[in-house]
Structure formats: structure tokens, C-alpha cells
Amino acid sequence: MKTxxxxxxxxxxxxxxxxAAGKDGSFDVASLQSSSAKTGWLQVLSEGKPAxxxxxxxxxxxxxxxxxxxxxxxxxxxxxIIIDNSDRRLYHVLGNGVAMQxxxxxxxxxxxxxxxxxxxxxxxxxxxxxxxxxxxxxxxKGHILPVTMKGGIxxxxxxxxxxxxxxxxxxxxxxxxxxxxxxxxxxxxxxxxEDVEHLYANVTIGTKVIVRD
Numbered sequence: 001m002k003t004x005x006x007x008x009x010x011x012x013x014x015x016x017x018x019x020a021a022g023k024d025g026s027f028d029v030a031s032l033q034s035s036s037a038k039t040g041w042l043q044v045l046s047e048g049k050p051a052x053x054x055x056x057x058x059x060x061x062x063x064x065x066x067x068x069x070x071x072x073x074x075x076x077x078x079x080x081i082i083i084d085n086s087d088r089r090l091y092h093v094l095g096n097g098v099a100m101q102x103x104x105x106x107x108x109x110x111x112x113x114x115x116x117x118x119x120x121x122x123x124x125x126x127x128x129x130x131x132x133x134x135x136x137x138x139x140x141k142g143h144i145l146p147v148t149m150k151g152g153i154x155x156x157x158x159x160x161x162x163x164x165x166x167x168x169x170x171x172x173x174x175x176x177x178x179x180x181x182x183x184x185x186x187x188x189x190x191x192x193x194e195d196v197e198h199l200y201a202n203v204t205i206g207t208k209v210i211v212r213d
């Protein structure tokens with residue numbers, strides 16, 4: 001037990017501060033929220049034994065597609081968000097040849113789109129105001145949507161939302177992590193709640209967002 005406590009204290013002391021832009025344009029990731037950091041804590045608490053995968057399956061906040069740091073050499077400014085519809089992945093470019101990759105859900109057939117915009121607003125546990133067009137469309141299927149719904153775990157927008165310009169589209173959380181890696185939304189980019197919280201902590205208003213095929 002003393003060994004475990006010592007490892008926990010050392011981890012806390014050595015963990016870097018939350019995200020910040022460096023003078024060279026590089027970014028530090030909010031490491032205390034990273035999947036690798038959480039894996040490290042779990043390994044310490046379980047005395048090095050790997051955590052059981054089935055635990056994540058019961059948690060609606062976790063993505064079935066783990067986020068990870070990857071090599072990324074495209075010539076875009078650090079901080080840029082790139083969303084690939086075909087791969088169902090979101091890349092947050094950190095600079096120095098790396099990016100954080102997240103699994104996402106993109107627009108289903110008839111609702112997929114491409115373009116460039118910026119993050120115009122951020123909200124924690126956002127209120128959902130489904131457009132009238134959506135409410136009419138869903139009513140024909142027998143699904144009655146509310147005019148408005150306050151933020152919460154039952155809210156389809158999940159824990160965080162980043163609004164894209166003046167469009168109706170957002171990068172937001174979801175209470176349906178099973179949709180991650182698929183084309184199931186009405187045009188918005190869905191992320192598991194844990195992932196959208198992680199991205200939200202590292203993104204500022206004005207961040208460039210590129211959505212491509």
C-alpha cells in the first residue's frame with residue numbers, strides 16, 4: 001500500500017499543468033484528463049494489472065474509440081481542428097508533428113456536410129433547442145421532441161458543446177456513445193462526453209474548424 005501511495009503522490013507532483021500555448025506555437029495537452037494518465041492511475045491502483053475493458057462498456061461517458069496522440073504532418077496551424085467524415089475521426093492539431101485523435105459520429109446520409117468555420121461559442125451542459133425542421137421531421141416518425149431541454153445527462157448534446165460560426169452545427173457530447181465511429185447525426189459532430197470535455201478544455205473561441213470528406 002505504501003508503494004501505491006508513493007506512486008500516486010509522485011504522479012500528482014510530476015503531472016504537467018493543464019493546456020497552455022507555448023512560445024513556439026506548440027500546445028500542452030490537459031494531461032490529467034488524458035486517457036494515458038487515467039490508464040496510469042488505474043494501473044497503479046490495480047498494482048499493474050490492466051483495467052477490464054467491460055468497465056468502459058457500462059459507462060456512457062466513454063468512447064468505444066480511445067483517443068490517442070498520433071503523428072500528424074499536415075501543414076496547418078497548431079490548434080486547428082480537422083474532422084474527416086469518411087474516417088469518422090476528429091484531429092486536434094497540437095503542433096510539432098502531432099495531433100490528438102478522437103473518434104466521432106458524423107452526419108448520416110443526407111445530413112453530411114463539409115466546410116470551414118470557427119468555434120464561435122462554448123457551453124458546458126448546453127441547453128438543446130432542436131430546430132423546428134427537426135421537430136417536424138421527427139414528429140412524422142412518431143418522435144415528439146421538446147421545444148427546449150435544459151442541460152443534463154439525458155440531453156442529446158451531452159456535457160459540452162462548441163458552436164460553429166452562425167450555423168446550426170456543433171461539436172458536442174452525446175449520451176449515445178455507441179454512435180461514435182458511425183454516421184448517425186443530423187449534421188453535428190458527436191463525441192463521447194469524456195472526449196468532448198477533454199477537447200473543450202484545450203480549445204478557445206476562434207479556433208479554426210475544417211470539416212472534410
